[in-house]
Amino acid sequence: MSRTVLVVGGGGREHALCLALSTSASIDEIHTTPGNAGTEHYGTNHNVAASDIAGLVNLSKQLDVDFVVVGPEAPLCDGLADQLLEAGIPCFGPQQVHAELEGSKLFAKKAMDAAGVPTADYDVLDATSDIDAYLDARSKEPWVIKRDVLAGGKGVVVTADRTEAVEFIQQSIETDGHVLLERFLPGEEASMLVVMDSSGYVCLPPSQDHKRVFDGDKGPNTGGMGAYCPAPVVTEAIHRKTIERIVEPMFSHLSSMNIPYRGVLYVGLMIDENGDPYVVEFNVRFGDPECQVTLPLIDGDVGELLYAASNDQLSSLNVAFHPHHALTVVLASEGYPQFAVKGRSIHGAGHGSDTSETWVSHAGTARDEENNLVSSGGRVLSVTSVAETLQKAHDLSYQRLQQIRLEGSHYRTDIGHRAL
Ligand code: AMP
Numbered sequence: 001m002s003r004t005v006l007v008v009g010g011g012g013r014e015h016a017l018c019l020a021l022s023t024s025a026s027i028d029e030i031h032t033t034p035g036n037a038g039t040e041h042y043g044t045n046h047n048v049a050a051s052d053i054a055g056l057v058n059l060s061k062q063l064d065v066d067f068v069v070v071g072p073e074a075p076l077c078d079g080l081a082d083q084l085l086e087a088g089i090p091c092f093g094p095q096q097v098h099a100e101l102e103g104s105k106l107f108a109k110k111a112m113d114a115a116g117v118p119t120a121d122y123d124v125l126d127a128t129s130d131i132d133a134y135l136d137a138r139s140k141e142p143w144v145i146k147r148d149v150l151a152g153g154k155g156v157v158v159t160a161d162r163t164e165a166v167e168f169i170q171q172s173i174e175t176d177g178h179v180l181l182e183r184f185l186p187g188e189e190a191s192m193l194v195v196m197d198s199s200g201y202v203c204l205p206p207s208q209d210h211k212r213v214f215d216g217d218k219g220p221n222t223g224g225m226g227a228y229c230p231a232p233v234v235t236e237a238i239h240r241k242t243i244e245r246i247v248e249p250m251f252s253h254l255s256s257m258n259i260p261y262r263g264v265l266y267v268g269l270m271i272d273e274n275g276d277p278y279v280v281e282f283n284v285r286f287g288d289p290e291c292q293v294t295l296p297l298i299d300g301d302v303g304e305l306l307y308a309a310s311n312d313q314l315s316s317l318n319v320a321f322h323p324h325h326a327l328t329v330v331l332a333s334e335g336y337p338q339f340a341v342k343g344r345s346i347h348g349a350g351h352g353s354d355t356s357e358t359w360v361s362h363a364g365t366a367r368d369e370e371n372n373l374v375s376s377g378g379r380v381l382s383v384t385s386v387a388e389t390l391q392k393a394h395d396l397s398y399q400r401l402q403q404i405r406l407e408g409s410h411y412r413t414d415i416g417h418r419a420l
């Protein structure tokens, strides 16, 4: 097999996808759009934006790709998979009807209700006059407020501060017409990435992200500051419950529709003190940075796995995993997540220093006119290591990070703390 693939997106997740595809015997040629200064190492970067659906379909046709792997959620919510399939091009990433699982929290709640999947109870508010009565009735625990639109990680507020709650609810109702209010679920979070098509599904090893910007899970939420895999909080018993109570019912629910779900279903879990898993959110794509720590643990041809899922052939694959541990630490720009100082030189992140144990995934990186590596986003890069123990993967990643210099940058020093 010698397939050509187009990877859509330009973050650390897409770098990780390109790296995994580059070591896949089934993949001959990799194209990325828009990519970043890291993905260019594995193939050709193109300049079609991930939001330009018609442009992406045209590019796929021009390149005569065998399939397209979509990294971010927005183009899926905008119907990229539908348009590609109409053009006869297989797509790893679900069609618009299913992408609503991420695009609309209310849609996801209704799907979970229909499938009988455990999740927090919720109410929908659409009148600002109801806010005080609601907040009074539920004042014993933090309020969980969720906008019902794609909000790039800024759509959820969990707070015990009444003024903040009122403001966010009011703004959300004004802009979106309504807002979701969920019961607070106490517990520990984990991410389960499930590769799915109409023929079956494969659960990848569970991982854990670190969403807050500062050590000790303090500060504002980010896209994710680091992750490790596997996450021991998901014990074998909890893994089994997650499959029985969440993955199987969702697979049946999605399979009962006449449009197959092809891609990854990202199950964001909250595990309570009794070891019972609840769904906090669904995403319709690989997590970032979960992708960086999950793909390296797949013992096999990742290109074949993604191609199979794009073609309803998953059930014919046997997927095995390495008994290793992976840990990734994100390096962010000065100011992130509130803002990001961009355009600064990055030193020590060159591909030449990558080894099979430790490597850099680029995210917000670009080249200046002199071809020097510069920062171009909030999350700039991440350092990933794979080792026999989590401690070793942790140490390798932090050692490599010491060699990278970017003025004003910051990273968490406690990635993996819950497991170490
Ligand atoms: P979401 O985008 O729905 O995953 O929410 C973002 C973050 O808010 C999650 O990763 C959790 O840390 C937190 N969160 C969301 N829903 C709840 C809930 N019902 N109870 C407690 N924390 C939550």
Ligand code: GLY
Pocket (backbone or CB within 6 Å): 209, 223, 224, 283, 286, 287, 288, 289, 290
């Ligand atoms: N790391 C969380 C996400 O990708 O949504």
